Amino acid sequence: MNSGRPQERLFRGGGGTYDDSVPLPEPPPWRRPRQDDEPERPRPYLIGDQEVEVVNAALRLRRPLLVTGSPGTGKSSLAHAVAAELGLGPVLVWPVNTRATLTDALYRYDAIGRLREQRDGTDDIGSFVRLGPLGTALATRHEGRPRLLLIDELDKSDLDLPNDLLFVLEEGEFTIPELARLPEEQAEVAVHVQGSQEKVRVRQGTVRCRDFPFVVITSNGEREFPAAFLRRCVRLELPEPGPEQLEGIVRAHFAQDLPQLQAQWPRVRELIRTFTDRRNLGGLATDQLLHAVHLLQQGVHPEAGHLREAVLRELRSGGSR
Template sequence: MNSERPQERLFRGDGGTYDASVPLPQPPPWRRPRPDGEAVLRRPYLIGDQQVEVVNAALRLRRPLLVTGAPGTGKSSLAHAVAAELGLGPVLVWPVNTRATLTDALYRYDAIGRLRERQDGTDDIGSFVRLGPLGTALATRHENQPRLLLIDELDKSDLDLPNDLLFVLEEGEFTIPELARLPEDQAEVFVHVQGSQEKVRVQHGTVRCQEFPFVVITSNGEREFPAAFLRRCVRLELPEPGPDQLEGIVRAHFSQDLHQLEAQWSRVQDLIRTFTDRRSLGGLATDQLLHAVHLLQQGIHPEAEHLREAVLRELRNGGVR
């Protein structure tokens, strides 16, 4: 089976020139930039009733929600879905890696920039302090609602970081030493926050939340967390979606093209069967299925072996993790 006829190819690989009068096809909806001013990009998100109840328990307790599951089960997307439904504004995201530190998530202080300003005869220290995603989540609210912070892939962090988080998540406050050392007549400082031009007031160097943010922490289960950290979290394990749920996810993501989707539904079901079979062998992420369906709607045949290996490649057993 030819997956793509030469006349349908965008890039032909023959040294020719693409006809600029023909616009490139639109990418899938989830790969389009968010328009300016749109607080939260609404994406279809489907999980089971039991998982919904766990999320609501964390919301009511205002405890961090620790979400685990295989790659591609929608752990990070859950945070955006909650923010969209509850009107919590833009999600503050802290992507964790091995170099991540608690201080980076709380605030950044530009000491060199301040030194230069002082040499010019001025000294507004607040202009050189910017709160990070965790600091902003504690210091700000969205229209009298708590902020939502996504701490993404905490299991990739240094071993000490979960313990470092305990006090801040439990007490809802932290101190900026550079501001705490200021004299009494400079005890009130206005500092920048992440993601907007807003400034917040900091008294005596301490940022203290008016309302605890809702914190979603994701983990791929690559290591265990300390018991003291786990005790402070509500834990949610996201299972891999079954065939019926996958059908619902596909319909939700392609809701604007349902007529075209229905016309090709038997082939979509074949893709779902192929996806579930390959997932059982080596793990696949749900967005890989959505990519294959999008190609199908574009007139491409993702069932062709070379495209199947490219788009539906297992994440384990020789696949790229």
């Protein structure tokens, strides 16, 4: 932990070279890439008791949890927190955009690759089928427990996609036509899944879940969803955290450095006041506050006007999301 005195610049912009004897500072913990053999690192996650009760209702009902709220309120992070706490394995993520289709989330079939293999005299069709995030969530479990699927920013999808999801989410199964057409002697095929070397066996082209996965769907409220879709979801509106909750979030994220950070706590509280004031003007994401605290921890002054505009710029007044 830095004592708070100003730090020398790392980049000076004068065309010189960096002094190799001085190590580059460590990034924040949440900006350190996870290694292949490293388990997923859960980030601290704090929400109110009422929001926790809604999450538990969705878990008990095994219904999709539709999470709405302003950008930066922790909608996507909620999915990772639930998976980590309940031991549901790595979160399967389906990031939705205007080009997303249901088939993409269920499976992909490499027809050209299979054609090449057939020309070579072999034909293992299962090697050319890979389940997508939704297909993997239905077909696999993690240590006997259901998987967790995050469908991120569904409101960015094509208008028909929420309705296309209804049957799969209700019935917990789907058919892969390329496998369903195979002769009886090839009725059972092993196919790849997302995120591991594991294969699962699919019989007569139908993928059917043993347990309904827990599905978290996020939306920034850019459009309304059909009533038929909404009635199948448990709905959670995440409020923007207040000053006390923001203090708790900072303490949780900087727990290892808390004794040293405590010495600068008046400045942290001032940052929180600045953050909430600017958020009320044009919206800010909670991780922007964490970035500012990390800079303060390293002896940089995020309160300075030009840095404040760079780190704590409002999302709805000239900043980007």
